[in-house]
Amino acid sequence: MDDALISSRDLPIARKSVIPGTGFFLPDDVDDELEAKAAQAALEGADVxxxxxxDADGLACVALLREAYDDVQVVPEPDDADETESDEDEAESDDEPGPDDPLEAIDEIxxxxxxxxxxxxxxxDVEESLEHVAEYGRPGIDCYVCDLCPDRYEYVEEELEALLETADSVSWYDHHQWGEDVAAAVREAGVDLVVGDSEEECTADVALRSLEYDFDERFATLAAVTRDHDLWLREDPRSDDLADYAYWTDPAEYVEVVREYGVDLPEWVGDFLTERRVEKQALIDRAIGRSELREIGEYTVGITYGRCSQNEVAEAMREQGADASVIVKPAGSASIRGTDAFQRCHEVAGRVNGGGHPKAAGCKPDIYDDMLDYAQHWTTRGAVTKRVIIDAFEAVLETEPEPAADA
Known part of the structure; x- marks a missing residue:
C-alpha cells in the first residue's frame, strides 16, 4: 500500500477529523514487534x-519514581525536542505517520x-506490558503499574503470575473505579495495590503519598496540577499545558522535562504547544460543529464524532445543555463524559466493552468484524457506534445506580 494513503500529516482538517491516524493501519504483528523491541531496550540493565x-497522570508517576530512585536525568535541549516526533501509542490519537518502513525502526531503538x-x-494492552517486564526484566526487578485498571482479573492473570516470578516486588497505584473482586484478586496474587478516591485524587497523588521518599514541593505541585486536569477541575490553567504536552510529545521527553522544570514548562515547550494548538482547535471546532443533543430518559446527551480533544468538546456540549456527552472516535472507540447531573458514565461504558469513572469513561464496542465495518464507520460518522452507546444509556437508566466502588 502507498504510504501516502494512510499518512494523515498533510491532510486538510476536514479529512483528518474523520479518519484515524496512521498507527491505526499498522498490522498488529508489526506493532507488537516494535513494542517488544522497545520494551527490551528500555529494560536492559534496569532495576525498576x-x-x-x-497521559500526564501516568507519566507524572514515572517522574516521581525516577526522582525517588535517583535515576539519571536526560533533559532534552530545545533543538533535540524539535526533532522528536510523538509516537502517540494509541491508534486513535496517532496524528503523525510512522516511519516509511516500520520494521526499520526496530533496528534504531x-x-x-x-x-x-x-x-x-x-x-x-496493560497485560502485554506486564508480559514484557516478565520476559525482559532482570530477576529481582521492582515493578510499578500506574494509572491503569483491568476490567477483569482474568485479563491480566497469567501475565501477572509470570511477572511475580521475575520481580522482587510489584506495586500498583491507581485512582480508577476498581471492582472489589478484581482488586481482591490482584492483592491476593501478591501485589501491593493502592487505589485512591477517584473523586479526590489522581494517580500521581497516590504515588506521591505511597512512595517512601521525601519529595520537594515541586513534585507536590506537579501532582496537584495534574489532578486539576485529570479530574477535570479546570482551576489551574497550567494543567491544560501538561495534558497537551503529554499528549503531543514523546512520553520519555515529557517525563524528563517535568522532572526538571515541574509545572512551569520552559519557553520552547510553550512555543511547541502554541503551534500544535492551532490544529487542535480546528479539530475541536469540527467535532462541535457536527454534535447533536438527544433526550434519553430525563437526561440530555450530547453526541458527536471526530478525532479531537474530547474534554474540550464535552465541555462545549455541556455548555449547550448536555448532562452527558459522547465523543465517538474514528478508530472505533468512544469517550463518555458526565456532569454533576449524570454520574453513571462507567456503567454506560461497562455495557459496551469499556469502563472508567462516574464522570469520565471510555469504551470500544465490539462491532467491527472487518474493514468494511470501519469504512461504514468513517463514512457515516460513527452511526452504528452512536446507536450502540445510546442503547447502553437507555439500558443503564432502566436500572438502579451502582453503589460507589470501595477505593
Missing amino acids: AVVADA DPSPHRVALLPASPH
Missing part, C-alpha cells in the same frame, strides 16, 4: 520497571540509560 498510562524503565501502556 514502570508500566504506566502515557537504542538501550535506555535509565535504571527506572518506562513502558507506556494503555488500558487495552
